[in-house]
Amino acid sequence: MKKKATFLSSCTGIIMFFSLWxxxxxxxxxxxxxxxxxxxxxxxxxxxxxxxxxxxxxxxxVLAAVILATLFAAPLGLALGQMPRLDRVIGPLxxxxxxxxxxxxxxxxxxxxxxxxxSKITLIAIIIFFQILVVVxxxxxxxxxxxxxxxxxxxxxxxxxxxxxxxxxxxPAVLTALRVSVGTAVAVLFIAEQSLTNYGLGYYIVIETxxxxxxxxxxxxxxxxxxxxxxxYFAIYxxxxxxxxxxxxx
Amino acid sequence: xxxxQTLRFGYGAGAPLFLDFSFTVKKGEAWTVxxxxxxxxxxxxxxxxxxxxxxxxxxxxxxxxxxxxxxxTGLVLQDHxxxxxxxxxxxxxxxxxxxxxxxxxGKHSPVDVKIDPEKxxxxxxxxxxxxxxxxxxxxxxxxxxxxxxxxAAIARTLVLDPDLLLMDEPFSALDAPIxxxxxxxxxxxxQESGLTSLTVTHDIEEAVVLGEKILVLSNSCNRExxxxxxxxxxxxxxxxxxxxxxxxxxxxxxxxxxxxxxS
Ligand SMILES: Nc1ncnc2c1ncn2[C@@H]1O[C@H](COP(=O)(O)OP(=O)(O)O)[C@@H](O)[C@H]1O
Ligand SMILES: [Mg+2]
Numbered sequence: 001m002k003k004k005a006t007f008l009s010s011c012t013g014i015i016m017f018f019s020l021w022x023x024x025x026x027x028x029x030x031x032x033x034x035x036x037x038x039x040x041x042x043x044x045x046x047x048x049x050x051x052x053x054x055x056x057x058x059x060x061x062v063l064a065a066v067i068l069a070t071l072f073a074a075p076l077g078l079a080l081g082q083m084p085r086l087d088r089v090i091g092p093l094x095x096x097x098x099x100x101x102x103x104x105x106x107x108x109x110x111x112x113x114x115x116x117x118x119s120k121i122t123l124i125a126i127i128i129f130f131q132i133l134v135v136v137x138x139x140x141x142x143x144x145x146x147x148x149x150x151x152x153x154x155x156x157x158x159x160x161x162x163x164x165x166x167x168x169x170x171x172p173a174v175l176t177a178l179r180v181s182v183g184t185a186v187a188v189l190f191i192a193e194q195s196l197t198n199y200g201l202g203y204y205i206v207i208e209t210x211x212x213x214x215x216x217x218x219x220x221x222x223x224x225x226x227x228x229x230x231x232x233y234f235a236i237y238x239x240x241x242x243x244x245x246x247x248x249x250x
Numbered sequence: 251x252x253x254x255q256t257l258r259f260g261y262g263a264g265a266p267l268f269l270d271f272s273f274t275v276k277k278g279e280a281w282t283v284x285x286x287x288x289x290x291x292x293x294x295x296x297x298x299x300x301x302x303x304x305x306x307x308x309x310x311x312x313x314x315x316x317x318x319x320x321x322x323t324g325l326v327l328q329d330h331x332x333x334x335x336x337x338x339x340x341x342x343x344x345x346x347x348x349x350x351x352x353x354x355x356g357k358h359s360p361v362d363v364k365i366d367p368e369k370x371x372x373x374x375x376x377x378x379x380x381x382x383x384x385x386x387x388x389x390x391x392x393x394x395x396x397x398x399x400x401x402a403a404i405a406r407t408l409v410l411d412p413d414l415l416l417m418d419e420p421f422s423a424l425d426a427p428i429x430x431x432x433x434x435x436x437x438x439x440x441q442e443s444g445l446t447s448l449t450v451t452h453d454i455e456e457a458v459v460l461g462e463k464i465l466v467l468s469n470s471c472n473r474e475x476x477x478x479x480x481x482x483x484x485x486x487x488x489x490x491x492x493x494x495x496x497x498x499x500x501x502x503x504x505x506x507x508x509x510x511x512x513s
Binding site: 144146147149150151152153154155156157159160163164165168169172244245246249 | 296299301319321323324325326327328329330331332333334335336344345347348349351352357358359389390392393403406407410
């Protein structure tokens, strides 16, 4: 059973967040921490301009990575979950790679794939890939034998089992895995966007604003990146609520 | 209806559980299969359901050799096997969805199956109602009691209008009053429908209540089937009836003689 986030609790969270920010700005009282009363209006003003383009570039990369990773990881996870023998062979390898922070391969990927959008997307996709692979595999292999047998006894062959059992069984897990890994994905994006690109919030925050001491502008970039994480999180969460109703029943 | 002919089966290199084992279930009969745990009851049921393949001999149903799950055979397991993410109504509809998915291909659904959404819906509600769980249709399995879940599993199977019902310890996980209630339900179902059925149990009372014939399996390799005719089945709801008690005692002795201990 999961707990549902309500509209009210979200609003309370937002109000508390901005209050704390304002409080911290008052205490620190230095240019490096401007008040939200400065940053938020500036953000709203800039998001329709240049900042918006940076935001779109970053969103596009994360979304592309999410889609790419899901397309590869979900089918492979399903296959491994249904084929214990294959899983016994590949499982140990996955167990080793899974906890490695994939960002350390950034230089390798840059050299192999060139410093392009594609290499940035690939790096993020690899991170999400393992998250999804593992949960889908565990979900598929965790299905009780009795459940599979009784659905088989209703006439289901391989295709119907996939459609009515494996797919709905793993979809909520895919969403949960995505939801918890978008944070890491955005963090990695922040680092990846610092080199050799002209668009992206990471680039905007570090190169265009931070290095030239435009602190309020830098904060609009930070807000943008934070917002990207929050939006992705809640977008996935709302799909989860729709799809995995049974997990939220009282 | 069911002909088990010189059946031979064992898992891997282990000792065979069945060797040249034969018996016949006639149409309309209600059988129970009893024996100590690990004697091969589930294995036998899966062999008849087409979920296990015999290493020798064969299983015929209506004269046709079983090589895979047969669409007109209904199966209910101890663990209800309901989809946790689907409501009771959706779960009950699952078999019909699978049939629609494949169409009448004879392999996954009977060749003569007619898909009529209205009639199918009516059948779903008929069985939900008959099993007393219609008011729970929008709930998820986790919200139901064990007994209610088992009722849903039975509804899901009966909606497909099977001509043979196989059940593997369907009520073993239930508390005594609920178990007896469901045994009564299945008894009246058998009397109404005359459906051929085979119910696996390790419970002596259940075997006597549900089985017009009782197949007794033993722990060592099964060769000669031991079948008891049981005229009490379905006739009495009174478990203190001397005749009922006598039948239970006889069965208990028989299980003991066969070299087993049943608690
Ligand atoms: N899939 C399997 N692989 C190997 N051995 C099995 C398997 N399933 C059951 N067995 C063994 O076969 C014997 C009979 O099992 P089963 O038919 O489940 O017994 P019952 O249902 O009467 O308790 C047991 O000794 C069990 O350990
Ligand atoms: Mg068993």
